[in-house]
Amino acid sequence: MKPILVTLAVAGLVAGAVHAAKAADGKEIYAKKCAMCHGAGKKAGDLLASKLSHADFTKYTKDPKSMNPKSTMPSFKGTDEELNAVVEYSMGMKK
Numbered sequence: 001m002k003p004i005l006v007t008l009a010v011a012g013l014v015a016g017a018v019h020a021a022k023a024a025d026g027k028e029i030y031a032k033k034c035a036m037c038h039g040a041g042k043k044a045g046d047l048l049a050s051k052l053s054h055a056d057f058t059k060y061t062k063d064p065k066s067m068n069p070k071s072t073m074p075s076f077k078g079t080d081e082e083l084n085a086v087v088e089y090s091m092g093m094k095k
């Protein structure tokens, strides 16, 4: 195999792995930090039914009181990457 092809193959594998890890994170974070309130049949409801835009959903997750002063939801603590992953998972953009 020519070196350029090897490089491309390795880059493809790395990109695929990073992608998979991110999707898995969202699911894991949701299970740990959201499902106890937003899981099926729970009081806070299923987030898939939310009509918020991606930007507002992210804002709500990060700082619920900025969107709803009466919110009883705790604000999300984590990195922006984790926030993004959990938002995408919660909105049903990633499984």
Ligand code: HEC
Pocket: 029, 030, 033, 034, 035, 036, 037, 038, 043, 044, 047, 049, 050, 051, 052, 057, 058, 060, 061, 064, 068, 070, 071, 072, 073, 074, 076, 086, 087, 090
């Ligand atoms: C302690 C319970 C609790 C936890 C944990 C929790 N939520 Fe919530 N969430 C609520 C409640 C209750 C509401 C309804 C209004 C309010 O009080 O903010 C809500 C509302 C929301 C909304 C607004 C939906 C809409 O359409 O108005 C979003 C978005 C949301 N939660 C995302 C999340 C995400 C993502 C997580 C996990 C990182 C999470 N929540 C964790 C209780 C919780």
